[in-house]
């Protein structure tokens with residue numbers, strides 16, 4: 001069945017949101033899941049847009065609060081205290097938004113596809129969630145949208161580390177023909193191949209999986225699974241059995257993600273906003289709209305095929321990639 005995705009600009013955002021049964025959010029504490037920006041990255045979702053969403057939820061008699069999770073690396077979001085300070089600096093305050101800002105550093109184990117993902121406490125507790133996702137490129141997954149907002153952003157730092165580590169390549173010497181294809185496709189030059197030698201630098205590898213996909217001899221496998229498969233599983237752990245409304249912002253579409261202090265240039269003109277109730281459909285619609293304006297731009301700049309997370313999401317029952325786009 002085609003999922004309906006509304007394509008709108010800011011002035012009709014209200015009309016897009018009310019197409020969905022917001023009355024079920026009434027009386028509920030509703031986490032508004034978003035990324036509140038990393039140090040030196042200017043592209044994150046702005047408080048002015050968040051305020052519009054908070055006000056929409058309040059109009060529906062919901063009790064919204066912002067939520068995100070701590071991260072594994074030492075930037076500005078490694079601990080709750082650091083992240084709250086940075087969020088405050090970026091304008092995400094009770095004063096500006098009229099709601100609490102919560103950072104989770106612990107979670108609850110949830111099993112998906114035989115693997116355990118620790119879902120952030122406040123997401124796990126919620127029956128209703130509003131997801132606000134900035135769509136942009138990503139060095140490991142090609143793009144980041146709603147699936148990545150939950151798949152990496154909705155889980156504890158321990159799960160984040162495990163997802164990253166599990167996607168690194170494992171080399172089987174016996175199967176290798178030294179064709180050099182893996183070295184050619186690696187965006188980070190982490191592999192060097194000579195006539196009878198294969199060298200790999202784990203320090204420069206980002207676990208994107210491009211080499212595993214490209215190896216014609218199956219001499220490369222993931223430690224566990226493709227990063228984009230694990231992202232889809234992790235996202236499912238966060239949202240399954242919940243009512244979730246998704247807003248994707250297709251503006252300031254940069255090469256790299258909001259976590260990256262060096263996210264690179266804007267690679268696609270601003271497009272607008274999408275609203276839907278299916279993370280796979282809304283990410284597919286986002287990718288299609290971006291590809292219409294700049295064909296395969298994420299693949300071209302990041303050398304990683306972003307459609308995989310959408311296909312995996314559909315395969316594991318996270319959502320549907322078939323959608324009907326309605327322009328408001």
Ligand code: SF4
Pocket residue numbers: 175176177178179180181182183193198214215216217218219220
């Ligand atoms: S692509 Fe596969 S077979 Fe070719 S060099 Fe790399 S690991 Fe070996």
Ligand code: SF4
Pocket residue numbers: 168169185186187188189190191204205206207208209210211212
């Ligand atoms: S997983 Fe990605 S970054 Fe790592 S070696 Fe393979 S292609 Fe390079």
